[in-house]
Amino acid sequence: MRHNVIYKQRGVSLSGLLLWSVVLIFVAILGMKLLPxxxxxxAIKTTLVLMANDPVLQNSTKAEIxxxxxxxxxxxxxxxVHGGDIQINKENGQAVLSIIYSVKxxxxxxxxxxxxxxxxxxx
Structure with a gap:
């Protein structure tokens, strides 16, 4: 005796695989562009914080900083960015370094x- 049971097909179709591949590739490209x-x-943030907390640079001139x-x-x-882009201010005897910049x-x-x-x- 044979039962007429319809089995549901499982898995990803070729079109589904292609769609997910395109999405995955787009996300990978976006990540590779954003990461740098x-x-x-x-790196800029770390450098500014280290320089602002460096006791040697606290009494330095703006040109030396x-x-x-x-x-x-x-x-x-x-x-x-370069050294000329840094804004240097003193707040409560502490140097505050800041940079505003854009990247395209x-x-x-x-x-x-x-x-x-x-x-x-x-x-």
Whole structure:
């Protein structure tokens, strides 16, 4: 005796596989474009905080602070900002360093991503 039981087909169809592949590739490309931008942001933030807390630089001139940032930027592979972009203020005897900058990174074809950053040593 044979029963007429209809089994449901399970699994991903070819069109479903292609759709998920396109989505996964798009997310991977987006991640590869965003990662360097945020890695550089983190390096700038770390450099500013370390410089603001450095007791040697507390009594330095603005030119010396900018020169020190340029040296550290070469080590950390920071290329979007330079020492001349730093705003230097004194608050309660503590140096507060800040930089406002923008980054435009191409995504594909004529589509780009634009980022605005406001990095400060006190935030």
């Amino acid at each position: 931008v945020y890695r550089e942001y983190a 900018r020169k020190s940032f340029n040296r550290q930027a070469q080590i950390d592979d920071i290329s979007v 990174t191409p995504l594909f074809a004529n589509i780009s991503l634009y980022f605005d950053f406001n990095v400060s040593s006190d935030k």
